[in-house]
Amino acid sequence: MSTAQTRRKAPAGERVADWADGRLGIYSLAKANMRKIFPDHWSFMLGEICLYSFIIIILTGVYLTLFFHPSMNEVEYHGSYVPLQGQLMSEAFASTLDISFDVRGGLLIRQIHHWAAIIFLAGMFVHMMRVFFTGAFRKPREINWLFGFLLFVLGMFTGFTGYSLPDDLLSGTGVRFTQGAILSVPIVGTYISMFLFGGEFPGTDFVARFYSIHILLLPGIMLGLVVGHLILVFYHKHTQFAGPGRTNKNVVGMPLLPVYMAKAGGFFFLVFGFIAALAGLATINPIWVLGPYRPDQVSTGAQPDWYMGFAEGLIRAMPGWEINLWGHTLVLGVFIPLVVFGLFLGMIALYPFIESWVTGDKREHHILDRPRNAPTRTGFGVAWVTAYIIMLIGGGNDIVATHFHLSINSVTWFVRIGFFAGPVVAFIITKRICLGLQRRDKEKVLHGRESGIIKRLPHGEFIEVHEPLSQEQMYTLTAHEQYQPVEIGPTVDENGVERKVKGSEKLRAKLSESYFGEGAQIPKPTAEEYREITSGHGHH
Amino acid sequence: MSSQDIPEENLPAEQSAGHDEHGHGAVSPADDKHPFVDPGLPPHEPRIQDIDERAAKRSERSVALLFTVSMLATVAFIASFVAIPVDKSVFIFPLGRISALNFALGLTLGIALFCIGAGAVHWARTLMSDVEIADERHPIEAEPEVREKVFADFKQGAKESAIGRRKLIRNTMFGALTLVPLSGVVLLRDLGPLPEDKLRHTLWSKGKLLVNMNTNEPLRPADVAVGSLTFAKPEGLEEHDHDFQNEIAKAALMIVRIQPENIKDKRELEWSHQGIVAYSKICTHVGCPISLYEQQTHHVLCPCHQSTFDLSDGARVIFGPAGHALPQLRIGVNEEGYLEALSDFEEPVGPAFWERG
Numbered sequence: 069m070s071t072a073q074t075r076r077k078a079p080a081g082e083r084v085a086d087w088a089d090g091r092l093g094i095y096s097l098a099k100a101n102m103r104k105i106f107p108d109h110w111s112f113m114l115g116e117i118c119l120y121s122f123i124i125i126i127l128t129g130v131y132l133t134l135f136f137h138p139s140m141n142e143v144e145y146h147g148s149y150v151p152l153q154g155q156l157m158s159e160a161f162a163s164t165l166d167i168s169f170d171v172r173g174g175l176l177i178r179q180i181h182h183w184a185a186i187i188f189l190a191g192m193f194v195h196m197m198r199v200f201f202t203g204a205f206r207k208p209r210e211i212n213w214l215f216g217f218l219l220f221v222l223g224m225f226t227g228f229t230g231y232s233l234p235d236d237l238l239s240g241t242g243v244r245f246t247q248g249a250i251l252s253v254p255i256v257g258t259y260i261s262m263f264l265f266g267g268e269f270p271g272t273d274f275v276a277r278f279y280s281i282h283i284l285l286l287p288g289i290m291l292g293l294v295v296g297h298l299i300l301v302f303y304h305k306h307t308q309f310a311g312p313g314r315t316n317k318n319v320v321g322m323p324l325l326p327v328y329m330a331k332a333g334g335f336f337f338l339v340f341g342f343i344a345a346l347a348g349l350a351t352i353n354p355i356w357v358l359g360p361y362r363p364d365q366v367s368t369g370a371q372p373d374w375y376m377g378f379a380e381g382l383i384r385a386m387p388g389w390e391i392n393l394w395g396h397t398l399v400l401g402v403f404i405p406l407v408v409f410g411l412f413l414g415m416i417a418l419y420p421f422i423e424s425w426v427t428g429d430k431r432e433h434h435i436l437d438r439p440r441n442a443p444t445r446t447g448f449g450v451a452w453v454t455a456y457i458i459m460l461i462g463g464g465n466d467i468v469a470t471h472f473h474l475s476i477n478s479v480t481w482f483v484r485i486g487f488f489a490g491p492v493v494a495f496i497i498t499k500r501i502c503l504g505l506q507r508r509d510k511e512k513v514l515h516g517r518e519s520g521i522i523k524r525l526p527h528g529e530f531i532e533v534h535e536p537l538s539q540e541q542m543y544t545l546t547a548h549e550q551y552q553p554v555e556i557g558p559t560v561d562e563n564g565v566e567r568k569v570k571g572s573e574k575l576r577a578k579l580s581e582s583y584f585g586e587g588a589q590i591p592k593p594t595a596e597e598y599r600e601i602t603s604g605h606g607h608h
Numbered sequence: 609m610s611s612q613d614i615p616e617e618n619l620p621a622e623q624s625a626g627h628d629e630h631g632h633g634a635v636s637p638a639d640d641k642h643p644f645v646d647p648g649l650p651p652h653e654p655r656i657q658d659i660d661e662r663a664a665k666r667s668e669r670s671v672a673l674l675f676t677v678s679m680l681a682t683v684a685f686i687a688s689f690v691a692i693p694v695d696k697s698v699f700i701f702p703l704g705r706i707s708a709l710n711f712a713l714g715l716t717l718g719i720a721l722f723c724i725g726a727g728a729v730h731w732a733r734t735l736m737s738d739v740e741i742a743d744e745r746h747p748i749e750a751e752p753e754v755r756e757k758v759f760a761d762f763k764q765g766a767k768e769s770a771i772g773r774r775k776l777i778r779n780t781m782f783g784a785l786t787l788v789p790l791s792g793v794v795l796l797r798d799l800g801p802l803p804e805d806k807l808r809h810t811l812w813s814k815g816k817l818l819v820n821m822n823t824n825e826p827l828r829p830a831d832v833a834v835g836s837l838t839f840a841k842p843e844g845l846e847e848h849d850h851d852f853q854n855e856i857a858k859a860a861l862m863i864v865r866i867q868p869e870n871i872k873d874k875r876e877l878e879w880s881h882q883g884i885v886a887y888s889k890i891c892t893h894v895g896c897p898i899s900l901y902e903q904q905t906h907h908v909l910c911p912c913h914q915s916t917f918d919l920s921d922g923a924r925v926i927f928g929p930a931g932h933a934l935p936q937l938r939i940g941v942n943e944e945g946y947l948e949a950l951s952d953f954e955e956p957v958g959p960a961f962w963e964r965g
Contacts (some may be wrong), residue, residue, distance in 0.1 A: 103741075105741055132613070136770070141899010156847055169694070169695070172689055172694050172709060173709070173713050175707060179709060191770070225708070226680050239808045244857075244894065245896065245912065248893065248958070250962040251894075252959065252960065255962055258803035258807065258962060261803075261961075262800040263799040263800040267854070269857055270813045270852060271800075303748075307900050312650055313646065313648045313649030313742065316745075318743060319742070319745060320649065320740050321740060322737075331728070333728055333729025334724070334725040334727070334732065336725065337636050337722065337724040337725030338726065340721045341717075341718045341721030341723070342718065342722060344714055344717040345714055345717075346714075346718075349703060349708075349714060351706070363857035363890075363895075364860035364901055365899075366912065367911070368899075368900070369911070370911060370912050383893075383929060385929070388893065388915070388928065388930045388931035390960055392964075393721055396965055397961065397962060399962075400933060401893070401929050401930070401931045402893070403957070461958070465643070466911070513644070521946050533613055539645075539647040539649055540650060542643065543644055546644040571923045577893070595642065595643050595644070597642045598644075599643070602643075
C-alpha cells in the first residue's frame with residue numbers, strides 16, 4: 069500500500085494515451101509520423117488549399133442540408149424577398165431564398181460553400197499542374213496521380229450537381245444543356261435522359277436525385293479518395309527539389325510536430341478565414357436576381373461555374389454536324405464535344421504511364437524536376453493548358469464578344485482554329501524557352517553569374533566581371549538527370565537472323581528521340597568543360 | 609509495356625554519391641574531378657529570435673495579439689448575429705448595397721479564423737525551431753525474400769482452397785458473382801418511363817389557339833406587329849398546371865411577322881398567315897429557349913451557345929453549333945379571327961436524338 073502511494077501517478081495525458089495505445093496501438097503510428105519530415109516550398113501548399121477547401125465545403129454543406137428542401141413541388145413564394153412575392157417556384161428555389169434572406173447567417177454559409185467549391189476546383193487544377201510540371205507523378209506516385217485526377221473530375225460533377233440544386237433560371241439552363249448532351253448519345257441517349265429525369269425534361273425528380281448524388285454519393289467517394297491520397301502522401305513521403313543535402317534517398321525539412329502542425333493547421337484557418345471574408349464581401353450566385361427556372365425562359369450571358377467552362381467551350385465551338393441515316397440521327401455536333409471532353413481529361417490521367425513507357429525508367433523518383441529540365445513534358449503540359457484555356461474562352465465567347473466589342477462569329481472561329489493551332493504553337497515556344505533556360509543554367513555554372521560590375525582593363529577593353537557560383541548553386545544547377553534516347557538496336561541478331569522490329573518499339577524510339585534526342589535537351593556541363601574554362605584565365 | 613529491352617546505360621546515373629554521410633554544415637570539398645558534388649546541407653543560420661530574447665518576446669506578443677484579435681472577432685460575430693436585423697442592407701463602397709448582416713458576419717468570422725491561422729504560422733516561423741532535419745527514405749518495393757514469401761503463401765492458400773483443381777466450383781462461383789449485380793441493374797428500371805414517342809409530340813394540335821405568354825390572351829393577327837417578337841403557349845396550358853414545366857419545355861413558341869415577299873422558304877410561306885410565322889422557341893442544339901431577335905435581318909440567336917437561325921428562310925442554321933433548323937408550327941386563323949395551330953409540329957422540337965431520324 070505505502071509503496072503504491074509513494075509512486076507518483078503518471079500525468080492524465082499519458083494515462084489517456086496509454087489507454088488508447090492498449091486498444092488502438094497509437095504509439096507505433098505516432099513513432100513513425102509525429103516527427104515526420106516535410107520539405108518546404110511554396111508550391112507544396114497548393115494541395116493543402118484543396119484539402120482545406122474540401123473540409124470547408126463539407127462543414128458548410130452539412131449546415132445547408134439543415135435548411136434546404138430538395139423538392140420540385142411547386143409553391144407560391146411568400147418569403148421576405150419582395151420582388152419575387154407570389155411567384156410560382158419549386159420548393160428547392162424557395163428554400164434557397166429562405167436560406168439567403170430569412171435564415172440569419174444562411175447567406176454567408178451558402179456563399180462560403182460556393183466560394184470554397186470554386187477555390188477547391190481551382191486549387192486542384194493548379195495543384196495538378198504543379199505535380200505535372202515538376203514530374204512529381206513519376207514512380208512511385210502514379211496511383212496518387214490517378215486519385216488526384218479522379219478527385220478533380222468528381223469535383224467537377226459534384227460542383228455541377230451542387231449549383232443545379234437551387235433550381236434557378238441559370239442552373240436550370242445548365243441542366244437543360246446537360247440533358248441535351250445526354251440525348252446526343254447514340255442508341256441509349258433518350259433512355260438515359262428518361263431514367264435520369266424520371267421522364268421528360270425537366271420533370272419533378274432531378275433536384276432530389278441530384279441532391280443525393282451531390283451530398284452523398286460523390287462526396288462519399290471523394291472523401292475516400294482524399295483519405296487514400298493523404299495516406300499515400302504520408303507513405304511515399306513528400307517530394308523535394310534538388311539542392312545541397314537533398315537526395316533521392318532522403319527528405320529534408322521540418323518535422324510535423326511542431327512546425328507543420330502549426331503551419332499546416334494554421335493554414336487551414338488562413339484559407340477558411342479568407343473564404344469567409346470573401347463570402348462576406350463578394351456576392352456569388354445571386355439566385356434571387358435570376359429567378360426560378362422555367363424551360364421557356366433564359367437570360368443572356370448564361371455561364372456555368374468556371375470549371376465547366378471548358379466543356380461549355382467545346383459545345384459552343386463545335387460545328388453543328390448531324391448525320392441522318394436509316395431513320396436515325398447521329399448528333400455529332402453535340403456528341404463529339406462530349407467524347408472530346410472525356411478524352412481530353414483522360415489524356416492527362418494517362419500521361420505518367422506514357423512517360424514511364426518512353427523512358428523505360430523503373431526507379432523511384434523523389435527529386436522534382438525543374439520544368440525547364442524536362443522540355444518535352446513541359447511543352448506537352450503547356451499545350452494542354454493552352455487548349456484548356458482556349459476552350460474556356462470559347463465557353464465565354466458571348467462575354468468576350470460583348471466586353472471587347474468583337475463579333476461573336478470571329479471569337480468562335482478563333483476558338484475553333486485556336487484549339488488545334490494553339491497547343492502546337494505553345495508546345496514549340498515552351499520547348500524553346502526551356503532550352504534557353506537550360507543554356508543559361510549551363511552558362512552560369514561554367515562562367516559564373518553576371519555581377520553587374522564593369523571593369524576597364526589597362527589596354528582599354530571593358531569586361532563584365534563574372535562571379536563563380538557557390539558550391540550549393542553549382543550542385544543545384546547540375547543535379548538533374550538526363551536520359552539518353554532509346555535506340556531500336558540491331559535489327560539482326562548475333563546469328564545474322566533478321567529480328568522483327570515491333571511497331572511499338574519504333575514508336576518508342578521515335579518518342580524517346582523527341583524527348584531526349586539532340587535538340588530536346590542541352591547536355592549538362594561536364595567536369596572537363598568546367599576544368600577547361602576555370603583553369604584558363606576565367607575569360608569567356 | 610515491357611521495357612526490359614531498354615539497356616541500363618540509357619538511364620541516367622545517380623548523382624555523385626558520398627553525400628549521405630555528411631551531416632549539417634559538413635561541406636565536402638569540391639575537387640578537380642568532381643566540381644559539382646553535393647556540398648551537403650548548409651549550416652543552420654539562426655534567426656533574430658534565436659539569438660535575441662527581446663525579438664523572441666516581440667514575436668510572442670505578436671502571436672498573442674493575433675489570437676486575442678481572433679477572440680474579439682468571435683465576440684463581434686455573435687454580437688452582429690444578435691444585433692443586426694436579417695433584412696437590413698447597407699451601402700459599402702465599392703461593393704454597393706449589400707446585406708449588413710452578411711457583411712458583418714463574413715468579416716468577423718473571416719478575421720476570427722484568419723488571425724488564428726496567422727498567429728499559428730507566425731509562431732511556427734519565428735519561435736519554433738527551423739533547423740532542417742533529414743529523414744531517410746526506404747525503397748517501397750519489398751525485399752526479394754518478402755516477395756517470395758508472399759507468393760508462396762498465396763500459392764499455398766490457393767492450393768488449399770483447391771480453386772484450380774475443382775473447376776466446377778470456380779466456374780459456378782464466377783457465374784453467380786457475374787449474375788448477381790444484374791438485380792441491381794434491374795432495380796433501376798423504374799427510374800423513368802421508356803422514351804417511346806414522347807419526344808415527338810407537344811401540346812399543339814389542330815385548332816389550339818395561340819395564347820400570348822405575357823397577357824394570357826389569345827392572339828389575333830393584328831396583335832403581331834412587324835418587327836416584334838411574341839412568345840406564345842397553347843391554349844389551356846396554365847402556370848399552375850402540374851405538368852406546366854414539361855409541356856412548356858416542348859410547346860414554347862415564338863411568333864414574328866415578316867413581309868410575305870421577304871419570306872424565302874416556300875413551305876414557310878405556306879405555313880404562315882399573312883407573314884406571321886410561328887417557330888419552336890426551343891433551340892435544336894441542346895434545348896435552350898431562344899430569345900434574341902434581330903428584326904432587320906430576321907435572325908434569332910440562342911443566348912446560350914449562339915446558334916443563329918434565319919426566320920425568313922425556314923429558320924435554317926446560319927451560324928453556331930445547332931445541327932438543324934427550328935421546327936415550324938403550321939398556323940392559320942379560325943372563324944373568330946384568332947390565330948390557331950393547324951397541327952402539331954411535324955418533327956420533334958428541341959435537341960436531336962438517336963431516334964429522331
